[in-house]
Amino acid sequence: MLPLRELTTTDxxxxxxxxPGLHNRHAGPxxxxxxxxxxxxxxxxxxxxxxxxxxxxxxGHHHDKGYNNVILHVAEVIDTDxxxxxxxxxPQMQFEVPSEVKEHxxxxxxxxQYPPCYRIIxxxxxxxxxxWMSALQTERLEQKTEAIRERVxxxxxxxxxxxxxxxxxxxxxxxxxxxxxxxxxxxxxxxVAHHRxxxxxxxxxxxGQAGLLELDMIPERYQQEALQEGxxxxxxxxxxxxQHKFQLTPMSGSVWKFLRLxxxxxPHIRIAQLATLYYERRAGLSQxxxxxxxxxxRDCLTTSVTPYWETHYTFGSTSCRTEKNLSASSLNLLMxxxxxxxxxxxxxxxxxxVLCDRAFDFLEQLKAENNHITRMWQACGLDVMTAGDSQALxxxxxxxxxxxxCLRCRIGYEYLxxxxxxxxx
Numbered sequence: 001m002l003p004l005r006e007l008t009t010t011d012x013x014x015x016x017x018x019x020p021g022l023h024n025r026h027a028g029p030x031x032x033x034x035x036x037x038x039x040x041x042x043x044x045x046x047x048x049x050x051x052x053x054x055x056x057x058x059x060g061h062h063h064d065k066g067y068n069n070v071i072l073h074v075a076e077v078i079d080t081d082x083x084x085x086x087x088x089x090x091p092q093m094q095f096e097v098p099s100e101v102k103e104h105x106x107x108x109x110x111x112x113q114y115p116p117c118y119r120i121i122x123x124x125x126x127x128x129x130x131x132w133m134s135a136l137q138t139e140r141l142e143q144k145t146e147a148i149r150e151r152v153x154x155x156x157x158x159x160x161x162x163x164x165x166x167x168x169x170x171x172x173x174x175x176x177x178x179x180x181x182x183x184x185x186x187x188x189x190x191x192v193a194h195h196r197x198x199x200x201x202x203x204x205x206x207x208g209q210a211g212l213l214e215l216d217m218i219p220e221r222y223q224q225e226a227l228q229e230g231x232x233x234x235x236x237x238x239x240x241x242x243q244h245k246f247q248l249t250p251m252s253g254s255v256w257k258f259l260r261l262x263x264x265x266x267p268h269i270r271i272a273q274l275a276t277l278y279y280e281r282r283a284g285l286s287q288x289x290x291x292x293x294x295x296x297x298r299d300c301l302t303t304s305v306t307p308y309w310e311t312h313y314t315f316g317s318t319s320c321r322t323e324k325n326l327s328a329s330s331l332n333l334l335m336x337x338x339x340x341x342x343x344x345x346x347x348x349x350x351x352x353x354v355l356c357d358r359a360f361d362f363l364e365q366l367k368a369e370n371n372h373i374t375r376m377w378q379a380c381g382l383d384v385m386t387a388g389d390s391q392a393l394x395x396x397x398x399x400x401x402x403x404x405x406c407l408r409c410r411i412g413y414e415y416l417x418x419x420x421x422x423x424x425x
Contacts, residue, residue: 001101001417009091010078013039021047028066036072038091045071052077053092104416108406115380115401117415122381124414129382132410136392139399141359144341145348154185159349161189163285163342170338171270173330179255179267183210191246196279201238203275203306208239210271211253218315226316231308263313269305269324277303288339289346289355294365301334302326332366336387363388373397 007015021034029046061067068084073092108116152162168184186209195201213236226232277283291297305324347355366387377393406412
C-alpha cells in the first residue's frame with residue numbers, strides 16, 4: 001500500500017529490510033529480531049515505530065533498557081533525534097503513510113455499522129476470499145489446539161483425560177461450559193473405569209461429583225416427589241458408598257446455571273448423556289481416532305439417557321416421555337468444537353498429518369453453524385456453506401473485527417488500498 005521508493009535513513013544512508021522480524025503485540029519494541037542492512041552493514045535487533053520521533057520520549061523509551069537493542073526507529077514525522085537508555089543514538093527512517101490510506105483507516109475505526117468493511121465485501125474476488133477463509137480456519141484450529149494442549153497438561157499429559165475434559169466442557173454448550181470443565185476435573189476416570197460395566201454406578205459418580213445428589217439442589221416443590229420415586233435416593237446411596245471407597249470430593253452444585261436454559265440443556269440431562277456415552281465406550285480417544293468418515297464420527301458421539309431421564313429433566317419433576325437424544329444441531333456443535341479440534345491437535349502433536357487432513361475434511365463435510373455471527377456475514381454477501389466457513393468467520397469476527405485489528409485482516413487490507421477515498425461511492 002505504500003509507494004515504492006528507495007529507503008534511506010535521515011542522514012542519507014541506504015536501508016534494506018532483509019527480514020522485518022516478529023510483530024510484538026505486548027510490551028517492548030514493535031518488531032523483534034529484524035534484519036536490516038544500513039549503509040552496507042547488516043544489523044540484527046529490534047525496530048520501533050512511532051507517528052512522531054518525539055513519541056520515543058513521550059513513551060519513556062529513553063529510560064527503558066528494553067529498548068537498548070533497537071537498531072532502527074521508523075516514524076512519519078522526524079522531529080528530534082532519539083537516544084537509548086545507555087546513551088546511544090539510533091538511526092531513523094522517515095516513512096509517510098499515503099493520505100488515502102489514512103482516510104480509509106479512519107473510516108474503519110469510525111464506522112457505526114458492523115463489520116465496518118461491509119461495503120466492499122460483495123466486490124471481493126473469490127480467490128481472495130477463499131485464501132483468507134482457509135487461513136482463518138487453520139488459525140482457529142491452531143488456537144483451539146493450544147487450549148486442548150493446556151487441558152492435556154492439566155491432566156498429567158494424558159490425551160485420554162484431556163479429550164474427556166474437552167468433551168465435557170462442550171456438553172455445557174456455552175452457558176455451563178466452565179462448570180462442566182470443573183466437573184470433569186473432579187471425575188477420577190481411573191476409578192470410574194473399575195465400574196465401567198455398570199451404567200447406574202457411572203451415573204451415580206457423575207451426578208454425585210456434580211453436587212446434584214444433595215437434597216437442597218432439588219426445588220422444594222419437587223423434593224417430596226423425588227424422595228417418593230426412589231431413584232434419587234438409590235443414586236445418592238450408591239454415590240455415598242463410592243465416595244467413601246474412592247475418597248471423592250464433590251463440587252458445589254451451586255455453580256450450575258439453569259436460568260433461561262431450555263430443559264434439554266439442564267446439567268442433569270447432559271450428565272446422563274455423558275454417562276451413557278462413557279458406559280458404551282464411545283467417549284474415548286481411540287474411538288475418535290478410528291473414525292474415518294463423518295457418519296462414523298456422528299455415531300461415535302450419538303448418545304441417549306437412562307429410562308428415568310426419559311420422563312424427567314430434574315429429580316422429582318416429571319415430563320412427557322422422550323428419549324432425549326442429542327439433537328442434530330447439538331451433535332454438529334460437538335463435532336465442530338470437540339471431536340475435530342482434538343483430532344487436529346492430536347495429529348499435530350504426534351505429527352500424524354493424516355489426522356490433521358481428516359479434521360479439515362470433516363469441517364468441509366459438515367453444515368455451517370447458524371448463529372448471529374454467520375448470519376451477519378451472510379448479510380454482508382459472504383457465502384457460509386460449510387462448518388469450515390462458519391469457523392473461519394467466527395475467527396474473523398472475534399480476533400480481528402472485535403479487536404479492530406483491520407491492519408492484519410486481508411479484507412481490511414483490500415479496504416485500505418482502495419483508490420476511491422469515499423466508500424459510499
